[in-house]
Amino acid sequence: MTLQRTVTGMIIGLALTTVTAANADPIVTERHTVTLNTITQELNKPWGMAFLPSGDLLVTEKAGTLRLVSLTGSISEPLAGVPAVVDSGQGGLLDVAIDPDFATNSWVYLSYSEADPNGGKGSSTAVMRAKLTPTGLTDGTVIFRAAPKYERAAHFGSRLVFSPEGHLFITLGDRFSAKDDAQTLDTHHGKVVRIMPDGSIPADNPFVTTVGALAEIWSYGHRNVQGAAIHPATGELWTAEHGPKGGDEINIPAAGKNYGWPIATYGVNYDDTIISPLTHVDGTEQPHYYWVPSIAISNMIFYTGDQFPAWHGDLLVAALKGSHVARLDLEGERVMHEEILFAGGIGQRVRDIEQGPDGYIYLLTDDRSGRLIQIKPAE
Amino acid sequence: MTLQRTVTGMIIGLALTTVTAANADPIVTERHTVTLNTITQELNKPWGMAFLPSGDLLVTEKAGTLRLVSLTGSISEPLAGVPAVVDSGQGGLLDVAIDPDFATNSWVYLSYSEADPNGGKGSSTAVMRAKLTPTGLTDGTVIFRAAPKYERAAHFGSRLVFSPEGHLFITLGDRFSAKDDAQTLDTHHGKVVRIMPDGSIPADNPFVTTVGALAEIWSYGHRNVQGAAIHPATGELWTAEHGPKGGDEINIPAAGKNYGWPIATYGVNYDDTIISPLTHVDGTEQPHYYWVPSIAISNMIFYTGDQFPAWHGDLLVAALKGSHVARLDLEGERVMHEEILFAGGIGQRVRDIEQGPDGYIYLLTDDRSGRLIQIKPAE
Ligand SMILES: [Ca+2]
């Protein structure tokens, strides 16, 4: 654990910006009374976070900075070695994940919008793998690049999550202007892809032998997938996908399946015109659960900690537009009930949600005074 | 079809109380734009309704009257031959169903709260079978009596629905004061029972060979089940059950299973005290879907008509407290989405919901100026 101590040590030398958490009022929910404690409100449009074995967090900021943040509110200077990003529209530095074997290999994964290396105007989602060291990231390698590059700076996805078998899932978006790409297998847009941590392609990916199909593709027909989590009992990938106006979806993407966008949807265009008159199309899968109107679902977790026993096994889905967390009470895979948590209690768009090693729940809010919020049982 | 013509003819001689449906404003829902047309508002606390092959309705009123109602708003005088009921609290004349072979046998089934035939103060849910004739009901026989009788005039159930195999399901309540009865097999309270139309007991009922158990019992651990419908694809019984404060439940009662009340519940007492600290107890089934807070779910239907194609296969659940209809968008048995229909558009508690032979949807409201409402696609 030398690395952890060193990484933690690196923080100590930095200017402390600790914000004492306000004495938050208890919030009564159906099953638990909790407090929302603001650990810091000095993050600039944070997008993703990942807990290190030390208990500190890696946090991305959309403009292109990666920082270490402690649960006492210390924020490091930007770490070196982060890839250049196209910070435009919805693009920028997006998610961060650590390797399942991080304690021994120090690998960190970053998703981001990458410029066209040939100098064109377009960009697309890419994923870099690099080693976390006391002086920042080193040995960075781009292990995935979504193709083709497009100019429209929207719908990049992109969450990073590891399967129990060690595959890396990358969730992607349809780039908004190219939504029909979600139905073809010759681009990465509107797909969930599955690769090995070094960027190689698993031999059992569903389209490895399909002529004209990109071998990284795991599932397709997605709009903009910004949430991903592995079900703790089944080991299956679950995803959260933004609909247009209406039609936010939870899916359980299976190998090679088509999730319908844009030929089947519960949503309409923002101006109320029809995208597709159909919600059901043969050969496409229905969502596992959906929202009309949209709450703009970002990331989600299956809660497995001990701090909130009545939430154990539940799916907690962060909402940007809703500024809340939707709790889906699950029995196996079945949604039995939805509770809206913290409506009006956050006041900012919720961009990421993670469970800490301490069993508390952590939120990032999407704001220039972005907050890291710790959710604890009320005393 | 002599019977139908005669029954219809009987109405013609009555004083007409037709109310011209107001030009209802179109109501926009997620998938259909509809109008709510009041066919009559002159029903006195109607509770149950059943369509006859003629297209007319049999409607119960809680005080103990059964009437024929036409879709033009004609209401008959009370039909003769209805059993005496104890119209007190939640008791009275409750549901009505017609035999699957009604066209040939004219059998009608009524559930109601029945006085103690021995002169005691108690009452309990009973079911009478009788033949519908032009002069009213004849040949009435009580085919089921819930035991024991209790004085508290609450939680009688009771919906009547036939299985595809011709069994009659009767849904019951825990009588409120006797909620622990829901967990024992020696009373009918808090149970769903299954009998043959003549009152005999199906040989394959789950407890027919269990010493000390009542052979009519199909499932137990219910609180107050006032909704029932048969899933059109699976043929299985689905039920809607009132929770206390919170914990209204949809269940799919299977033979011999325990649905948890009062040892496992998502609700609390009306004064917020705890009924059970547990939502999960070994040996009990989780609800298929539940509501917190309660909306007070009464009856429900699986919509199978042609008038509302986008609602086909959906479960429409009437709500008393909510004065609305909850639409559960189902994929197979899975609830993918809940839409609240007509919130604020009805203004009275919704006591019953049925699908007409015309594919329209019909509601009864629980009021002394109770309405029969016809839901149609907007022109
Ligand atoms: Ca979809």
Ligand SMILES: [Ca+2]
């Ligand atoms: Ca139950």
